[in-house]
Amino acid sequence: MGETLAEKILSAKSGNNIRAGDIVIASVDLVFIQDTTGPLAVRQFRESGLKKLARPEKTAVFIDHAVPSPTHTLANDHLVLRRFASEAGAIMSEMGEGVCHQLVAESLARPGDIIVASDSHTVTAGGLGAFATGMGSSDVAVAMGLGRTWFRVPESILAEVGGRFQKGVSAKDLILHVIGLIGADGATYKALEFGGDGIKEISMSQRFTVANMAVEAGAKVGLFPADDITRDYLAAQGRKKDYQPVSPDADAIYERTIPIDLGALEPTVAKPHTVDNVALARELKGVKIQQVFIGTCTNGRLDDLEIAASILKGKKRHPGTRLIVAPASRQVLLTALEKGYIQTLVEAGAAVLPPGCGPCLGLHQGALGDGEACLSTSNRNFRGRMGNPKSFVYLGSPATAAATALAGEITDPREAM
Amino acid sequence: MLRGRAFKFGDGISTDHIIPGRYTHLRSNLTELARHVLEDVDPAFVSRVREGDFIVAGSNFGLGSSREHAPLVIKMAGVRAILAKSAARIFFRNAINLGLPVLICDTDVINDGDELEIDLSAGVVKDLTSGQKLTFGKMPQVMLRILDEGGLIPYIKKHGDFKL
Numbered sequence A: 001m002g003e004t005l006a007e008k009i010l011s012a013k014s015g016n017n018i019r020a021g022d023i024v025i026a027s028v029d030l031v032f033i034q035d036t037t038g039p040l041a042v043r044q045f046r047e048s049g050l051k052k053l054a055r056p057e058k059t060a061v062f063i064d065h066a067v068p069s070p071t072h073t074l075a076n077d078h079l080v081l082r083r084f085a086s087e088a089g090a091i092m093s094e095m096g097e098g099v100c101h102q103l104v105a106e107s108l109a110r111p112g113d114i115i116v117a118s119d120s121h122t123v124t125a126g127g128l129g130a131f132a133t134g135m136g137s138s139d140v141a142v143a144m145g146l147g148r149t150w151f152r153v154p155e156s157i158l159a160e161v162g163g164r165f166q167k168g169v170s171a172k173d174l175i176l177h178v179i180g181l182i183g184a185d186g187a188t189y190k191a192l193e194f195g196g197d198g199i200k201e202i203s204m205s206q207r208f209t210v211a212n213m214a215v216e217a218g219a220k221v222g223l224f225p226a227d228d229i230t231r232d233y234l235a236a237q238g239r240k241k242d243y244q245p246v247s248p249d250a251d252a253i254y255e256r257t258i259p260i261d262l263g264a265l266e267p268t269v270a271k272p273h274t275v276d277n278v279a280l281a282r283e284l285k286g287v288k289i290q291q292v293f294i295g296t297c298t299n300g301r302l303d304d305l306e307i308a309a310s311i312l313k314g315k316k317r318h319p320g321t322r323l324i325v326a327p328a329s330r331q332v333l334l335t336a337l338e339k340g341y342i343q344t345l346v347e348a349g350a351a352v353l354p355p356g357c358g359p360c361l362g363l364h365q366g367a368l369g370d371g372e373a374c375l376s377t378s379n380r381n382f383r384g385r386m387g388n389p390k391s392f393v394y395l396g397s398p399a400t401a402a403a404t405a406l407a408g409e410i411t412d413p414r415e416a417m
Numbered sequence B: 001m002l003r004g005r006a007f008k009f010g011d012g013i014s015t016d017h018i019i020p021g022r023y024t025h026l027r028s029n030l031t032e033l034a035r036h037v038l039e040d041v042d043p044a045f046v047s048r049v050r051e052g053d054f055i056v057a058g059s060n061f062g063l064g065s066s067r068e069h070a071p072l073v074i075k076m077a078g079v080r081a082i083l084a085k086s087a088a089r090i091f092f093r094n095a096i097n098l099g100l101p102v103l104i105c106d107t108d109v110i111n112d113g114d115e116l117e118i119d120l121s122a123g124v125v126k127d128l129t130s131g132q133k134l135t136f137g138k139m140p141q142v143m144l145r146i147l148d149e150g151g152l153i154p155y156i157k158k159h160g161d162f163k164l
């Protein structure tokens, strides 16, 4: 009987012929922590009695959330992580390098890998065919020490994608549409797999956007097969040898199949305060927005800045709308500088932050005032997410964000192109 | 046998509700962090909850981030079990890893303030106020063992590895 992508990867790493519903122990290819959940993971690791990292060269520590450090308490948390990385021999990613998930995608994740990390958006690496999932600090601490963890093999939901995006529509609209369709718990405990001819129309960067938000439907992983697009991406990153094809069997059994026609999608927005509260951008015309944020592990990549720059070129942000841009990584920032996107965005009135999470989690920078609304390219809009429970967060694509920054109200980007 | 009062919450309580990102600077000061547990949903919760009480919620409890601080501050507030119609995956596993049971059952029949008695091994919740009896779903063996040891870290300290 055929295997889904999730079953295939877990089978290979647990040495068993397994099925959805089984509980397995699987070896882990990469473990990482970041600066908001890492200090607790370090504490639990020390507490657990596990003395050494199973594979220091496959363990990474990222300082990306609170960067540059806004308080001395967080600066002290950063010290804990730096010391741990140097004592344990782990890979250390210093502040300014970028968001962990982007850096993992650029340099560490490989198709067929199992990746666990103390951050829910670890699912991002599913875009290149890695079984990558978020866990808490205790689980990650143990995975760092043992080099393995236990999983319940998830059932898979297949989003069978056909057609191609219209102009102005992108992967963000696709995943918001899917979450709106199945709900914020529509894939809880499950794998959300993407297949069909239409995935050939979805670039690597866009696949990361889709996989990144699988967790907003409750999914354990969001998975794309590893194909020619994956191979070309890895080659462009100088990692040709990290490629191996990974695909589900043709007779794999899915719990449910959701057909999606990319051509029928329109710019989509999630309204406050849940990600599944979706509407079309054009239906929200007239909703005033005081701040636009373009960045994060969801949409802070080069193509995201490119589309935003193309819409904002030669224009100015609306005077009532602030614009914040945070590239997802140093590589993204450098290339965007080279290509002139940063110049264009700054000329249009953007404040550019260093690579990192920026205002995404409401910890510092870009906090909203009472009653204010932000249109963000990030992945979550829970009440208080951007630092103030009396504010409102809308989620949309970089194109929608740029068009909104120009108009001062939520705008369908097709009007601005 | 656990006994305590029910604190009722609705659907979709996220980890951002449980411990907002704006308190990230307190994550290494757990006592201070715990003072803000669930404050954006019920500012009075932290002053009213007592050792031994229960959180009784609707569906998808704990959705959102992987922050283990969320179940940790709930536990620190004195809560001894969470009852919900459904729970988000990472939160569920994190709570068990901290020795805090999450019991999946039809919480509609429980009212705020009801006195509950929970028999973990029998899988039964008795609502002493209404007289109703509920059963909750079983969890995988490995989780039961972790719960038995009081959490993942004590479990690993004792056994050194996972046993399925």
Ligand code: SF4
Pocket (backbone or CB within 6 Å): A065, A099, A100, A101, A119, A121, A296, A297, A298, A356, A357, A360, A361, A378, A379
């Ligand atoms: S960018 Fe936002 S969602 Fe992504 S890792 Fe950072 S805080 Fe989390």
